[in-house]
């Protein structure tokens with residue numbers, strides 16, 4: 208099955224238009240020395256995939272079709288190149304999606320996730336919405352054999368959530384999570400597991416609010432209700448925006464108490480204006496952006512938290528599809544009402 212030249216199925220962004228996705232076939236090529244062949248078991252749709260699907264201005268600027276889609280996955284190593292270290296045939300793996308150069312000033316500071324020559328998995332044409340993917344071996348993280356693929360496939364986005372929750376120093380207080388898409392839900396679950404005193408989650412979707420409560424929010428409300436339901440705004444010790452919307456970001460910053468932290472995770476598609484004097488400077492709110500995971504530390508933190516997150520992770524994966532049903536899967540993920548949508552490959 209994994210002989211050179213054998214064909215496998217994958218999803219390709221084939222045209223520079225909205226939609227423009229097709230099921231295609233590739234044949235297995237020889238591995239380069241620093242690569243590994245992974246048989247994909249599960250892969251998940253992420254916000255980045257939806258931007259690429261919709262072909263918004265950001266996607267059009269950063270990508271050139273045709274290229275293979277998908278970057279969040281779990282699988283098993285089928286073969287390794289001659290110089291691939293730390294992974295072996297048979298290992299259960301997920302992948303970091305930030306490929307650092309290892310030599311620039313940021314890398315030397317231990318900040319490979321913001322490497323000055325950063326390459327990201329989504330732009331390598333390695334696609335995880337596929338039966339197989341050939342991956343730079345050093346991106347792979349070997350996972351405990353007992354970890355279900357359903358959970359392993361969540362580790363990459365969970366890393367962002369765990370980092371945001373840790374940076375918010377949530378163990379000491381009251382947290383607001385704005386946006387209950389997959390990253391928001393994972394953030395609620397991570398904050399709960401890290402011992403947040405209380406968590407309020409805000410979203411426009413009733414279904415997502417229901418899931419937020421199941422996975423750890425003490426209160427789940429529409430953003431417009433925030434003032435009325437929680438008393439005065441500005442009394443959260445920390446707020447995490449995962450929506451990336453101008454309104455969500457404004458809500459997160461304005462809801463943070465003086466001296467608290469506003470953590471920004473969601474990526475706005477255009478510049479956002481904020482009343483810095485009123486909401487940040489005069490109230491000494493600390494603004495912090497989060498972009499990806501610390502390349503080793505966060506993965507280890509996620510692994511340590513996993514036993515406390517198992518039930519929540521099961522609830523956050525709301526839909527599972529076979530690859531052939533990709534149109535339906537993308538429709539569900541785009542509707543703004545689901546948790547995580549995963550493809551079942553093996």
Ligand SMILES: [Zn+2]
Pocket residue numbers: 253254255278279364
């Ligand atoms: Zn992703």
Ligand SMILES: [Zn+2]
Pocket residue numbers: 307308309310311312313314319322323324325
């Ligand atoms: Zn670098």
